[in-house]
Amino acid sequence: xxxxxxxxxxxxxxxxxxxxxxxxxxxxxxxxxxxxxxxxxxxxxxxxxxxxxxxxxxxxxxxxxxxxxxxxxxxxxxxxxxxxxxxxxxxxxxxxxxxxxxxxxxxxxxxxxxxxxxxxxxxxxxxxxxxxxxxxxxxxxxxxxxxxxxxxxxxxxxxxxxxxxxxxxxxxxxxxxxxxxxxxxxxxxxxxxxxxxxxxxxxxxxxxxxxxxxxxxxxxxxxxxxxxxxxxxxxxxxxxxxxxxxxxxxxxxxxxxxxxxxxxxxxxxxxxxxxxxxxxxxxxxxxxxxxxxxxxxxxxxxxxxxxxxxxxxxxxxxxxxxxxxxxxxxxxxxxxxxxxxxxxxxxxxxxxxxxxxxxxxxxxxxxxxxxxxxxxxxxxxxxxxxxxxxxxxxxxxxxxxxxxxxxxxxxxxxxxxxxxxxxxxxxxxxxxxxxxxxxxxxxxxxxxxxxxxxxxxxxxxxxxxxxxxxxxxxxxxxxx
Numbered sequence: 479x480x481x482x483x484x485x486x487x488x489x490x491x492x493x494x495x496x497x498x499x500x501x502x503x504x505x506x507x508x509x510x511x512x513x514x515x516x517x518x519x520x521x522x523x524x525x526x527x528x529x530x531x532x533x534x535x536x537x538x539x540x541x542x543x544x545x546x547x548x549x550x551x552x553x554x555x556x557x558x559x560x561x562x563x564x565x566x567x568x569x570x571x572x573x574x575x576x577x578x579x580x581x582x583x584x585x586x587x588x589x590x591x592x593x594x595x596x597x598x599x600x601x602x603x604x605x606x607x608x609x610x611x612x613x614x615x616x617x618x619x620x621x622x623x624x625x626x627x628x629x630x631x632x633x634x635x636x637x638x639x640x641x642x643x644x645x646x647x648x649x650x651x652x653x654x655x656x657x658x659x660x661x662x663x664x665x666x667x668x669x670x671x672x673x674x675x676x677x678x679x680x681x682x683x684x685x686x687x688x689x690x691x692x693x694x695x696x697x698x699x700x701x702x703x704x705x706x707x708x709x710x711x712x713x714x715x716x717x718x719x720x721x722x723x724x725x726x727x728x729x730x731x732x733x734x735x736x737x738x739x740x741x742x743x744x745x746x747x748x749x750x751x752x753x754x755x756x757x758x759x760x761x762x763x764x765x766x767x768x769x770x771x772x773x774x775x776x777x778x779x780x781x782x783x784x785x786x787x788x789x790x791x792x793x794x795x796x797x798x799x800x801x802x803x804x805x806x807x808x809x810x811x812x813x814x815x816x817x818x819x820x821x822x823x824x825x826x827x828x829x830x831x832x833x834x835x836x837x838x839x840x841x842x843x844x845x846x847x848x849x850x851x852x853x854x855x856x857x858x859x860x861x862x863x864x865x866x867x868x869x870x871x872x873x874x875x876x877x878x879x880x881x882x883x884x885x886x887x888x889x890x891x892x893x894x895x896x897x898x899x900x901x902x903x904x905x906x907x908x909x910x911x912x913x914x915x916x917x918x919x920x921x922x923x924x925x926x927x928x929x930x931x932x933x934x935x936x937x938x939x940x941x942x943x944x945x946x947x948x949x950x951x952x953x954x955x956x957x958x
Contacts, residue, residue, distance in 0.1 A: 513556050516605070517576065519569060520585030521655070522881070524548040524860050525779050529790035530583070531555040538576065540569065543881075544863045570597045578602045583793070585773050589616060590653035605797050607750050607772050614748040615770040624747055628740035630758075630765045633680040646681040648718075655771075657708050657718035658878070679768075684761030685950040686768075688723060688777055689737055690789070692753050693745040694796045700738050701789070702726040702781045705951060706757065707824070712940035714827040714879050722824040722884070723777040726784055727904060730955065733765060744770065753778070753793040760954045780821045783888055818854070818888040820907035825860075826921060826935055827879035849918045853910050854889040858920060882934075885920055887911040908948055912941040 513536035518527055524545050527537040537557040539548065544562040552559050561572055566588055573582070581603040588595060589612055596609045607615075614620070622632045650660040652675055662681060686706035692699050704725025708718045715721050729737070737756075744750065755775035759766040778789040788802075795802040849856055860883050889907040921934040 515580050517580055517582040521587040523585060526585050526774060529788055533788045533791045546861045546863050547859055566591045566594050569594060581605050587655045589772055605794055606752055611748045611750045612772045615750055615772050618769060621744055624743045625740050625767055628743055629736040630740040630767055632767055633682055635677055635679050648679045648681050649676050650679055651675060652677050656720040660718040682759040682761050682766045684759040685954045687758055687760050689756045690775060690777055690781060691741050692792050692796050693751050698742045698745045703729055704777050704780050710943050712936050712943055713824060716879060723780055724822050725780045737765060752797045753789050762954055779823060783821045784818050819891040820889045820904060822887040822911050824885040825881050826883050826885060828882040829879055851914055854887060854914055856887040856914055856918060858883055858885055860884040887914055905948060908944060
């Protein structure tokens with residue numbers, strides 16, 4: 479039987495049905511005459527909107543940041559930025575103005591709002607996993623036995639105050655993303671009753687990595703792995719705040735086989751479909767799973783830039799049981815994939831009391847700053863607009879830095895000796911990336927609130943922090 483998602487994707491839409499109740503104005507019709515519309519919503523949707531446009535869709539976007547480059551991209555490409563969010567819970571009422579025939583793809587942060595997802599699924603086709611699948615994979619404790627059978631482990635989440643006093647514990651929000659509000663407890667003596675909104679998790683001191691998969695009814699495929707950067711002080715982050723990815727990276731075959739078996743077992747048990755991410759710690763040759771993100775994750779661009787693929791198209795195909803090539807309606811490729819061997823996506827932070835005055839704080843930033851070099855290129859993205867509607871969790875803590883923009887570095891393929899190992903490839907590419915950033919010095923002149931002009935990032939310090947992260951990876955990937 480044809481599902482609502484399959485019908486919406488395969489049969490397209492009548493443009494006259496888009497406008498309902500005045501939500502989209504009559505003048506907006508020309509946006510959608512040649513491309514099928516799709517609603518994209520999440521905390522920050524610029525990268526996913528770019529992937530959707532690349533394969534021929536016309537995104538109608540909603541997020542918290544209203545980045546200037548997102549709005550410009552949509553204006554150039556036949557999409558529309560339709561609203562800046564203050565809460566995901568507002569989405570059902572906001573989207574009621576758009577025809578129920580227009581499908582929806584959701585991304586970062588919305589996995590923490592299953593009741594909102596359920597409400598949206600009653601209103602329109604949702605191109606993503608079922609709410610039951612989302613809730614099942616977010617409850618990782620219920621998957622402990624399944625993961626252990628595959629050689630992938632899960633940190634304990636119930637501290638034993640009478641146990642090993644050398645163990646360290648994290649306290650982390652149950653409903654959060656991006657490493658926000660995660661705190662490392664100093665000792666077992668700090669353990670106390672925890673709020674229902676938080677949980678304990680044993681701290682695994684290793685190298686954080688992520689993996690991206692695409693699951694269909696017939697198979698679960700590994701797309702790639704990348705290193706996770708978090709709490710990078712030179713990028714103005716604190717604690718465990720997510721600072722981006724570096725990849726693709728190659729794991730030893732034994733670890734890769736375990737990871738694939740675990741993903742296949744989880745998708746078989748939960749019926750998870752579409753693109754999804756797995757965050758893990760690599761420690762002494764073992765994989766410890768932290769969480770499963772049942773959506774297209776921020777690292778999707780790394781795999782799109784380094785190989786000839788589009789994760790938006792693959793996600794749509796996996797959920798709708800269709801051929802991915804059917805969703806590549808446009809042959810245009812934004813960043814000439816397959817030229818780049820390694821991609822760094824870095825998230826730069828700023829203190830919220832400065833970032834909220836985005837118009838003045840970033841007056842020197844609103845340019846892509848794209849720079850080409852014989853070894854690679856770098857560019858800026860996710861550039862802030864005049865106002866940032868921070869998610870509630872960030873607004874409630876003004877001392878916590880907030881994301882202000884992204885810096886991308888892509889290193890050209892074919893620069894290294896053919897007999898080099900994957901780890902040597904990665905080390906060489908990271909050194910090349912650091913040289914590019916130090917010579918180009920992006921974000922070197924940023925106007926602060928008081929009119930002071932100063933660098934936002936110390937790229938030499940960043941290189942030292944990145945060297946430490948690479949040493950951690952080498953230590954833990956080869957230690958068993």
